[in-house]
Amino acid sequence: MKLFDVYPLFDIEITKGVGCRTYDSQGIEYLDLYGGHAVISIGHSHPYYVQKLTEQIEKLVFYSNSVVNKLQLELADKLGKISGYDDYSLFLINSGAEANENALKLASFHTGKKKVIAFNKSFHGRTSAAVRVTNNPKIVAPINEGFDVEFLPLNNIEAVEKSLSKEDVCAVIIEGIQGVGGIQIPQPEFLQALSKSCKQHGVVLILDEVQSGYGRSGKFFAHQHAGIRPDLITVAKGMGNGFPIGGVLISPAFEPSYGMLGTTFGGNHLGCTAAIAVLDVIKAEHLVDNAAKVGDFLMEELRTIPEIKEVRGLGLMIGIEFDKPVKDLRSKLLFDEKVFTGVSGTNTIRLLPPLCLSMSDAKIFLEKFKKVISLV
Numbered sequence: 034m035k036l037f038d039v040y041p042l043f044d045i046e047i048t049k050g051v052g053c054r055t056y057d058s059q060g061i062e063y064l065d066l067y068g069g070h071a072v073i074s075i076g077h078s079h080p081y082y083v084q085k086l087t088e089q090i091e092k093l094v095f096y097s098n099s100v101v102n103k104l105q106l107e108l109a110d111k112l113g114k115i116s117g118y119d120d121y122s123l124f125l126i127n128s129g130a131e132a133n134e135n136a137l138k139l140a141s142f143h144t145g146k147k148k149v150i151a152f153n154k155s156f157h158g159r160t161s162a163a164v165r166v167t168n169n170p171k172i173v174a175p176i177n178e179g180f181d182v183e184f185l186p187l188n189n190i191e192a193v194e195k196s197l198s199k200e201d202v203c204a205v206i207i208e209g210i211q212g213v214g215g216i217q218i219p220q221p222e223f224l225q226a227l228s229k230s231c232k233q234h235g236v237v238l239i240l241d242e243v244q245s246g247y248g249r250s251g252k253f254f255a256h257q258h259a260g261i262r263p264d265l266i267t268v269a270k271g272m273g274n275g276f277p278i279g280g281v282l283i284s285p286a287f288e289p290s291y292g293m294l295g296t297t298f299g300g301n302h303l304g305c306t307a308a309i310a311v312l313d314v315i316k317a318e319h320l321v322d323n324a325a326k327v328g329d330f331l332m333e334e335l336r337t338i339p340e341i342k343e344v345r346g347l348g349l350m351i352g353i354e355f356d357k358p359v360k361d362l363r364s365k366l367l368f369d370e371k372v373f374t375g376v377s378g379t380n381t382i383r384l385l386p387p388l389c390l391s392m393s394d395a396k397i398f399l400e401k402f403k404k405v406i407s408l409v
């Protein structure tokens with residue numbers, strides 16, 4: 034059987050990772066400024082993470098959600114404390130799309146309504162409701178067009194208020210920082226006004242922190258830069274450092290009932306073990322502070338490079354926009370300088386490194402980046 038060919042691939046096979054470095058099947062070393070698309074939070078193959086997963090795999094890989102799983106309780110406790118959401122509840126699933134799918138479902142159950150407001154350039158995943166609120170018609174199949182969505186410009190509170198005044202909206206969904214959309218940051222004043230309007234109209238505010246959460250922005254959640262408290266927060270990616278796990282943090286205003294939500298694999302023993310190890314390492318190694326410090330340094334240095342049009346970001350979620358396509362630049366970085374980076378659209382390089390990126394690795398990246406810029 035062949036693979037269903039939906040991914041354009043670089044001809045590189047990554048077979049090993051350590052910290053912020055990956056190695057291909059030829060043993061060639063790469064500096065990882067991409068983290069496998071914001072997934073590697075504490076660094077590749079962190080020894081504590083490997084040890085915890087190894088111990089758990091020897092004990093038990095899986096049992097169903099019909100029995101007590103104390104790992105889920107430990108995870109919820111640690112996540113509540115580190116994020117400042119100790120009074121919220123946690124529902125566990127396996128991916129970012131699933132997290133948003135369940136958040137939208139909860140919002141609809143809660144309000145009895147089904148219209149959603151999302152934003153231009155949004156990306157929330159590829160499952161049915163998550164892709165419906167994603168602002169890219171190319172990836173929305175006819176079967177996904179099941180409810181009304183209004184896409185509004187980011188940072189335009191008047192547009193949101195006009196729409197909310199019709200009183201037919203169940204949820205507003207917004208990324209903490211738009212990732213796929215090119216590192217677009219909602220203004221703090223906009224988020225504060227949005228949170229207030231949602232409360233006034235009884236609309237559920239969903240903060241998609243799948244990419245921007247887990248310390249990446251220099252705070253545990255990107256929306257915490259604005260000081261708001263959304264009703265639902267979705268997480269995945271960095272949560273498991275490569276082990277698939279996602280979650281919805283749910284405000285106390287939501288009343289659970291048996292059977293309301295459910296999943297076979299969500300909250301499994303290995304996923305919880307991975308997620309607990311991630312939180313332990315984030316705390317012990319002060320990775321949120323590190324993301325803020327190294328991110329600030331990187332952005333300050335990048336802003337001195339004349340060829341760059343704009344640098345946007347918070348912490349270690351950085352977009353570097355040029356006024357021309359970055360395809361060659363990214364290829365040269367990868368194949369000549371052995372540095373992984375991401376892109377958004379045609380003109381923006383996206384940096385999403387592990388949160389343990391050191392100042393010296395940031396300097397190595399800057400040197401290689403400047404060298405490549407001078408050649409393209």
Ligand SMILES: Cc1ncc(COP(=O)(O)O)c(C=O)c1O
Pocket residue numbers: 128129130131133156157158159208212213241242243244245269270
């Ligand atoms: C902001 C955001 N939400 C949701 C998703 C979907 O996550 P997953 O691919 O784990 O379903 C992504 C993935 O890139 C994302 O960036």
